[in-house]
Amino acid sequence: MRVAMRKIVVLTGKDLRHIWPHVLVMLPLLVLFTTIDDDTLRASVFLELSTLTLLYLAFYLALWNLVIAIIHCEPLPGDRQYWLTRPFTWYHLAASKVVTIALCVNLPLFILQAAVFAAHGISPLWYVMDLLWLQVFFSAFLLLPAAALASVTRSLGQFTLGATVATIPLLIVLLVTSVSQDNPWFGGMEWVKGMELAAVLAVGCSVILLLQYSRRRALLSRLIFGMTALALVPVGFYPWEGAFAPSGRGTNLDLRLSLNRTFRPPASQRWDRQFGIKIQLPLAVDGLPLDCELALNYAHVNLEMPGQIHRVYRVTLHDWSGHRENWLHGEDLSKDGAVLELLLDRTEYPMWRELDVDLKGRLYFTVMRPTGTLATDRDTIRIPGFGVCSKSEQLCVSPQPHVTLSLVSGGERIGIVAPQETFPPFPTLPLLYPLHRFPTPIYGEMLVQKPITLRPYSFEFRDVHLADFVPPE
Numbered sequence: 001m002r003v004a005m006r007k008i009v010v011l012t013g014k015d016l017r018h019i020w021p022h023v024l025v026m027l028p029l030l031v032l033f034t035t036i037d038d039d040t041l042r043a044s045v046f047l048e049l050s051t052l053t054l055l056y057l058a059f060y061l062a063l064w065n066l067v068i069a070i071i072h073c074e075p076l077p078g079d080r081q082y083w084l085t086r087p088f089t090w091y092h093l094a095a096s097k098v099v100t101i102a103l104c105v106n107l108p109l110f111i112l113q114a115a116v117f118a119a120h121g122i123s124p125l126w127y128v129m130d131l132l133w134l135q136v137f138f139s140a141f142l143l144l145p146a147a148a149l150a151s152v153t154r155s156l157g158q159f160t161l162g163a164t165v166a167t168i169p170l171l172i173v174l175l176v177t178s179v180s181q182d183n184p185w186f187g188g189m190e191w192v193k194g195m196e197l198a199a200v201l202a203v204g205c206s207v208i209l210l211l212q213y214s215r216r217r218a219l220l221s222r223l224i225f226g227m228t229a230l231a232l233v234p235v236g237f238y239p240w241e242g243a244f245a246p247s248g249r250g251t252n253l254d255l256r257l258s259l260n261r262t263f264r265p266p267a268s269q270r271w272d273r274q275f276g277i278k279i280q281l282p283l284a285v286d287g288l289p290l291d292c293e294l295a296l297n298y299a300h301v302n303l304e305m306p307g308q309i310h311r312v313y314r315v316t317l318h319d320w321s322g323h324r325e326n327w328l329h330g331e332d333l334s335k336d337g338a339v340l341e342l343l344l345d346r347t348e349y350p351m352w353r354e355l356d357v358d359l360k361g362r363l364y365f366t367v368m369r370p371t372g373t374l375a376t377d378r379d380t381i382r383i384p385g386f387g388v389c390s391k392s393e394q395l396c397v398s399p400q401p402h403v404t405l406s407l408v409s410g411g412e413r414i415g416i417v418a419p420q421e422t423f424p425p426f427p428t429l430p431l432l433y434p435l436h437r438f439p440t441p442i443y444g445e446m447l448v449q450k451p452i453t454l455r456p457y458s459f460e461f462r463d464v465h466l467a468d469f470v471p472p473e
Contacts, residue, residue, distance in 0.1 A: 007088045011096035015073050016103070022066040023104050029059035030105075033432040034112040063105065064146045068159055070100050071150035077218040094213040101143060106135050113434040120397050120435065121380055121388045127399045133426040134434055140198040141430040148205035151212040152221045162222075166229040191424035196235045198428065204228030254287040255365070259461045260337060277349040279342040279469050281359070281461075283317075285333040292330045293368045293449065301342060301361035303352060303466075310352070314343035317363070327416075352466050359461040366423075368404060368449040376407075376442050385450065386418070387435070389442055396438040400427055402450065409444035417442075423451055 032041070033056070042052060074093055113131055114124040124131060149166070153159045205228065208221045260282040288294060299315035318339055319332055328338055344352065374381060381389040386405060387398035396405065396417050405417035418438045427434075 144205035194428035
């Protein structure tokens with residue numbers, strides 16, 4: 001073991017002496033983006049968005065150039081590797097590359113992010129697992145793909161060509177989702193998709209690196225790299241409903257929705273300038289505790305009749321006042337119910353107006369329950385499961401929100417500090433700045449709520465005459 005460790009140390013020292021100029025280029029940008037959030041950076045140094053984007057691009061290029069330089073110190077493709085004749089094995093070499101990347105990238109990133117936590121009054125020891133998860137996803141999204149591609153290329157030019165080809169599937173996903181109304185990047189549940197993408201990249205790139213260092217099978221490794229890139233496409237179009245399979249949790253809450261067919265919408269503007277005609281369906285909601293709140297994450301609603309199905313892409317749930325959209329209180333729902341509002345295109349509505357149609361769909365809710373209130377008489381307010389709020393800075397920061405915060409006064413909600421609707425168990429994005437920031441004036445009391453269930457609810461309303469639920473003007 002000592003001999004193996006000594007060989008790894010020698011190889012790591014050799015790599016560090018070779019790549020230190022690359023580290024000097026990358027490190028200042030890493031410090032900049034890890035310690036200052038984007039909004040503060042733009043406001044303090046008057047950076048335009050385009051300039052900030054260029055700086056981020058410079059950082060990523062410097063980071064990947066560093067990883068390429070580390071891997072290319074001992075090229076893997078071909079059959080004339082000099083290191084095969086040296087007194088160390090492939091796993092000594094692979095371990096030294098891992099140590100070098102960790103020392104140059106992961107360790108500085110971990111220290112900087114922990115320092116940001118401490119600077120905001122958050123103990124890094126309380127959130128050490130969140131810090132480690134940030135390292136995992138940063139490595140899966142940014143370091144492993146660069147290392148895998150560098151292991152199957154001989155030069156920077158080959159790496160650039162391979163990276164260009166590999167990004168084509170991602171560009172296809174982004175192009176299709178940008179023009180599709182049914183965007184598969186689903187609201188607050190995008191963390192599930194981030195986790196799936198990271199898993200595909202981590203598994204594929206790890207297999208390539210293991211195969212290259214142990215067998216140096218460049219052709220097979222390149223094929224696996226291409227398959228990994230293609231595998232990202234179906235993950236990008238993973239259906240929204242599937243997000244609740246890994247994330248669904250909660251109690252046996254018996255939530256029931258029914259259509260109030262005798263109630264008619266009050267007079268209001270029936271046309272929405274952007275989307276079209278409003279269909280307001282009065283719902284009775286039973287089974288929700290009075291002290292809980294209902295947050296709508298996503299809705300999938302179809303209008304159906306024999307031989308025809310029409311997807312409604314604009315769906316909201318609100319109270320009759322219209323002031324609270326997709327976030328409703330149990331006591332209000334028990335008294336007045338809710339409104340499921342569908343917006344149909346003006347050109348499509350005449351075709352459905354006089355028909356009796358079936359409404360089928362699924363609503364995806366988070367049910368929130370209050371856990372208590374906190375006084376805001378101190379400047380620094382520490383909130384379990386969230387983070388820290390500062391009255392003087394008018395700012396709340398959180399490593400990873402697991403609760404939602406609202407401001408209340410006299411029993412009435414006067415503002416939402418952190419309008420979370422879904423709660424990832426850990427960070428699933430390659431974040432540099434490690435905190436979520438919520439600028440807000442802090443006064444009154446702070447209501448803390450946590451999710452008690454996260455699940456879909458199906459409904460089916462038959463023979464609905466849509467014209468009856470169009471509000472009169």
